[in-house]
Amino acid sequence: MTVPDLGRLEGIWIKRSRGGPMDAAPTARLDAGQGIAGNANRGGRRQVTIIEQEAWRRVTAGLDSNADPSTRRANLMVSGIDLRDSHGRTLRIGRCRVRLFGETRPCNLMDESLPGLREALKSDWSGGAFGEVLDDGEISIGDPVAWEDGAARPT
Numbered sequence: 566m567t568v569p570d571l572g573r574l575e576g577i578w579i580k581r582s583r584g585g586p587m588d589a590a591p592t593a594r595l596d597a598g599q600g601i602a603g604n605a606n607r608g609g610r611r612q613v614t615i616i617e618q619e620a621w622r623r624v625t626a627g628l629d630s631n632a633d634p635s636t637r638r639a640n641l642m643v644s645g646i647d648l649r650d651s652h653g654r655t656l657r658i659g660r661c662r663v664r665l666f667g668e669t670r671p672c673n674l675m676d677e678s679l680p681g682l683r684e685a686l687k688s689d690w691s692g693g694a695f696g697e698v699l700d701d702g703e704i705s706i707g708d709p710v711a712w713e714d715g716a717a718r719p720t
Contacts (some may be wrong), residue, residue: 569590572645572710574658575618578635580605587635595661595698601621601640609697610666615656616693618644622664624685637686639669639693643710649690655699659708665696 578587580607599614609637616639625632634642641658651665673719675683686692 572643574641574704574706574708574710575644576634576642577704577706577712577719578640579603580638587638590633592642592703595641595663595696595701597698597701600698604640604681611669611695612697613641613663614639614693615641615643615648616669617646617648617691618642619650620689620691620693624682624691625679628675628679628681628685630678630679632682635680636675636682637671638674638692641704646710646712648694651690651694652690655713656696656710658710659702659704660700661702661704662699662713663696664699665694667695669693697715 577590577593579586579590579593579601584603596602598608600607606612608680616637621634621637621642646656648665652667652717654665656663656665668690670682671686673683675686
């Protein structure tokens with residue numbers, strides 16, 4: 566039996582500067598080939614970072630913490646989408662698409678925020694994925710999220 570990968574955009578954060586604070590936002594403008602408007606990291610292959618709400622909850626529960634998801638320092642949080650092994654897949658968020666290139670590896674800033682977080686995020690793509698923005702457009706919390714190729718994964 567297969568279940569379609571359908572989800573929802575749960576959170577948006579924009580980084581003011583490299584290593585700087587993550588500002589929560591209800592909407593964001595995506596610029597094709599660049600990333601999120603106003604975000605410190607633009608261009609290249611790591612234009613946007615995405616985490617799964619379910620993975621975040623697993624990791625923080627294991628650390629006996631209720632840390633805010635912005636602690637992970639990702640730009641977007643999705644629910645209902647499995648990011649594991651998503652290299653090369655395209656994720657539709659609202660009316661925009663993001664091509665995923667790989668797993669986001671946690672950095673030392675994770676442990677500064679929550680001891681043990683870096684190690685906890687290393688397993689099974691718990692740190693999320695990164696990719697490039699393919700379309701200009703605005704995204705908003707609550708937007709639908711789905712794999713562009715429409716392929717469902719076995720459960």
